Amino acid sequence: MFHSKPKSTFYKAHPLSLLIKILVWASVCITAFVLLFIIAYIFIKGVPHFSLDFFSLKYNSNNVSVLPSIITTIYMILISLLTALPFGIGCAIYLTEYAKESRFVRYIRVTTETLSGIPSIVYGLFGMLFFVTYLKWGFSILAGSLTLAIMILPLIIRSAEEAIIAVDNTYREASYGLGASKLRTIFRIVLPAAISGIFAGVILAIGRIVGESAALIYTAGTVAKIPISGFDSARTLSVHMYALSSEGLNTDKAYATAVVLVALVILINFLANTITKKVGNK
Amino acid sequence: MKKQKILDRLMGIVFRITATISIASVILILVFIVINSIPALREIGIFQFITGKTWAPTDTPASFGLLPMILGSIYVTAGAILIGVPLGLFTAIFMARFCPPKLYKFLKPLIDLLAGIPSIVYGFFGLVFIVPLVRTVLGGTGNSILTASILLGIMILPTIIGLSEAAIRAVPQSYYEGALSLGATHERAVFTLLLPAAKSGIFASVILGIGRAIGETMAVVMVAGNQARVPTGILNGVRTMTSSIVIEMGYAADLHRGALIASGLVLFVFILILNIAFSLLNTRKGA
Numbered sequence: 001m002f003h004s005k006p007k008s009t010f011y012k013a014h015p016l017s018l019l020i021k022i023l024v025w026a027s028v029c030i031t032a033f034v035l036l037f038i039i040a041y042i043f044i045k046g047v048p049h050f051s052l053d054f055f056s057l058k059y060n061s062n063n064v065s066v067l068p069s070i071i072t073t074i075y076m077i078l079i080s081l082l083t084a085l086p087f088g089i090g091c092a093i094y095l096t097e098y099a100k101e102s103r104f105v106r107y108i109r110v111t112t113e114t115l116s117g118i119p120s121i122v123y124g125l126f127g128m129l130f131f132v133t134y135l136k137w138g139f140s141i142l143a144g145s146l147t148l149a150i151m152i153l154p155l156i157i158r159s160a161e162e163a164i165i166a167v168d169n170t171y172r173e174a175s176y177g178l179g180a181s182k183l184r185t186i187f188r189i190v191l192p193a194a195i196s197g198i199f200a201g202v203i204l205a206i207g208r209i210v211g212e213s214a215a216l217i218y219t220a221g222t223v224a225k226i227p228i229s230g231f232d233s234a235r236t237l238s239v240h241m242y243a244l245s246s247e248g249l250n251t252d253k254a255y256a257t258a259v260v261l262v263a264l265v266i267l268i269n270f271l272a273n274t275i276t277k278k279v280g281n282k
Numbered sequence: 283m284k285k286q287k288i289l290d291r292l293m294g295i296v297f298r299i300t301a302t303i304s305i306a307s308v309i310l311i312l313v314f315i316v317i318n319s320i321p322a323l324r325e326i327g328i329f330q331f332i333t334g335k336t337w338a339p340t341d342t343p344a345s346f347g348l349l350p351m352i353l354g355s356i357y358v359t360a361g362a363i364l365i366g367v368p369l370g371l372f373t374a375i376f377m378a379r380f381c382p383p384k385l386y387k388f389l390k391p392l393i394d395l396l397a398g399i400p401s402i403v404y405g406f407f408g409l410v411f412i413v414p415l416v417r418t419v420l421g422g423t424g425n426s427i428l429t430a431s432i433l434l435g436i437m438i439l440p441t442i443i444g445l446s447e448a449a450i451r452a453v454p455q456s457y458y459e460g461a462l463s464l465g466a467t468h469e470r471a472v473f474t475l476l477l478p479a480a481k482s483g484i485f486a487s488v489i490l491g492i493g494r495a496i497g498e499t500m501a502v503v504m505v506a507g508n509q510a511r512v513p514t515g516i517l518n519g520v521r522t523m524t525s526s527i528v529i530e531m532g533y534a535a536d537l538h539r540g541a542l543i544a545s546g547l548v549l550f551v552f553i554l555i556l557n558i559a560f561s562l563l564n565t566r567k568g569a
Contacts, residue, residue, distance in 0.1 A: 119497025
């Protein structure tokens with residue numbers, strides 16, 4: 001720093017500064033400790049309960065298999081993304097390549113902001129009232145996935161918009177200069193250049209889907225079987241874990257399921273970080 | 283060439299249509315929740331619903347007073363803020379101004395991870411660790427306002443840290459250098475200049491934290507005890523609006539179901555108010 005005196009006498013002259021320094025370091029130590037403790041606790045308690053039949057194809061009350069719920073989670077991710085991506089990316093393209101600041105654009109921004117603040121249980125209520133009851137789909141993967149699709153929209157729109165804005169304008173100008181149409185420029189030049197940023201958003205969205213439970217209990221239901229059709233009720237990994245821990249009969253398996261969930265989240269975060277770094281370097 | 287132009291126009295319209303998705307979704311959500319709340323609200327009476335102190339949906343006659351749950355939500359959120367904001371703010375200050383780069387490379391992903399852990403995992407951790415801890419140290423059942431506050435306080439940390447850190451980093455470096463050149467210590471410069479300058483960003487992070495805490499469902503259900511009565515102390519069990527919906531929606535019918543949806547509406551209104559406060563802060567920051 002800017003002072004040359006030895007530290008001990010320096011802080012003796014500024015006791016308040018020393019106190020603040022201690023507080024700041026103590027806070028960060030507590031934060032880091034709490035997080036590491038939670039992860040370590042889950043892993044230490046959960047890993048010993050892994051066994052082969054924990055991953056068997058059929059769920060029964062003996063093996064409490066997680067495999068059906070893992071498959072359901074994958075279905076949910078696919079359907080939600082397939083629904084949300086076209087709308088989300090289309091919206092981002094409109095906002096960046098077409099729109100000028102107008103009232104319409106302001107409404108889009110305000111509502112997107114609102115969507116990202118709505119609690120998941122309210123999404124769950126809406127999904128139940130609209131997809132399950134009004135459209136008469138019943139508790140189903142489809143109802144759950146579409147509810148989640150609305151939930152991840154703000155995330156997709158924002159990351160796609162940021163990625164598209166980050167594309168250098170010279171790319172667009174060069175493309176127009178070569179006589180390409182606007183559409184061709186968007187699909188051949190802008191989107192490919194923005195793809196890794198969009199992908200990072202997709203991965204974060206997957207993280208939200210994997211972790212969601214409150215929005216799914218009353219939309220997709222809690223059946224612990226591998227779903228055959230989109231109108232079957234099924235539980236994702238998180239809902240599975242809720243069922244296990246609230247029943248209180250299979251606490252061991254709940255620990256093991258928590259390990260699977262946390263490991264997934266670590267993997268997802270790692271991927272998102274790697275991609276974001278790659279974008280930054282480019 | 284002409285075909286190309288028509289296609290361009292057409293796709294422009296398609297993009298414009300996809301752009302309405304957020305607007306359409308918010309309207310749809312509002313309409314469905316409001317329409318399904320109205321009959322129950324009319325039967326119970328809005329005033330009676332919000333200020334009633336007893337929630338006894340299975341009694342005859344049933345009573346639907348949401349006050350215990352509204353208070354429950356407010357208490358656990360306030361507790362979470364008391365625990366999460368100081369800890370998160372100091373950590374954000376550390377991340378922005380104290381952290382050695384090597385440590386930062388380790389801490390930043392760790393805090394991101396904290397944001398990604400599913401709430402059900404937090405809830406489970408609260409159930410198997412914090413609840414017994416509170417029970418042994420302070421007595422009672424362990425399912426209490428305090429337990430829920432501690433857990434929610436941890437859960438809102440990444441929100442507080444992330445946004446506050448960005449706000450502190452956004453303050454021009456010249457503020458800090460000016461303070462140092464006038465003889466201020468590093469700590470003094472950070473606390474008396476950078477923090478006030480980053481004020482609106484820090485408030486925004488607190489508002490988002492409140493939103494996250496008040497809307498949290500699964501983690502609270504598992505640790506708060508869920509008794510639907512007005513709590514009298516922090517070791518009392520408590521039920522929030524969100525928990526109420528999750529617990530009872532499975533078997534509720536008719537008026538009871540309507541009352542639960544109306545609780546969702548009240549929750550939604552809370553969130554809308556927070557959102558408006560948030561965007562007001564943001565626009566002022568921009569000006």
